[in-house]
Amino acid sequence: MLKISELSEQTGLSAHTLRYYEKHGLVNASNRSEAGYRFYTDSDVRRVQFVKTARNTGFSLADIGQLLSIRVDKRSHSCQDVTDITRKKLVEVNTKLAELQSMQQTLELLLESCCGGSENATHCSIMEALDAGLSREGKKEARLIK
Amino acid sequence: MLKISELSEQTGLSAHTLRYYEKHGLVNASNRSEAGYRFYTDSDVRRVQFVKTARNTGFSLADIGQLLSIRVDKRSHSCQDVTDITRKKLVEVNTKLAELQSMQQTLELLLESCCGGSENATHCSIMEALDAGLSREGKKEARLIK
């Protein structure tokens, strides 16, 4: 039986966060002392670690709520229930990934196009490109957005 | 001279958002009618479009504030000032990109490992992998996390 600070240490999640998860229905302490102190069992620890792993994988707390309810009663759920949640997440991740990749490319082209020197920015090609809505090239090559 | 709704139409930003930007010091209407209605000049329109382009490129409103103050007085700023902001943003984007790519890979492996069928989730390999902290493989290949 672990106290909240011990669970915090074991999982790397703060006690604040653990209480927050409890408030949101993700992880309860199986036991409480007479004074109300939370005490966590091994099973609780595993549940918290499941939550942490799922968070690292990108699932929202709402997703994780669903995954947890599958986890406690696997017989009443299908693999498809699980893949549905996972696939939905993958789509979200891919969408964000595409946005970020586009930003990355733009930023790299902007940096390539600019001297970055200490002379004044009167003719800075980054400023020019942003002014032109990125529609023009970086002065030499016609690649931005296009 | 455009009214706010006209500027909204031209830029694709809502009137709400335009007022929000003004409140945060990014874009002022150069003129006001007697009744206080905002009127935007061509120069204002260009400024708003600059902001929009910078937003699309991933810059925060705070970054854009800096870029705008460079824009209005290019002589007092260097190309390096501009590349500093841009490079900082690129680093942030690359960091997020790495996180998302790791999530993407994990999600794809999870999906590969699971049948996704209508049978119950008792032996679902996604659930098993999340339970094991992704430290184990997808039943067949040893690739998750590793």
Next chain:
DNA sequence: TATAAGCTTAGAGCTGACTCCAAGGTCAAT
């Protein structure tokens, strides 16, 4: 002139995932 559409403001609400605070109770060690 009446109506509807559009404008103004300050300020509140939203999202998600924490993060912190105050006020007070508990526990272990000295």
Next chain:
DNA sequence: ATTGACCTTGGAGTCAGCTCTAAGCTTATA
């Protein structure tokens, strides 16, 4: 018995970037 570390709770604050509301004025059209 006292100190200090730890625990409890409800509720507020944080971040970014909007998004919306309410109450009231203005403007264009019929």
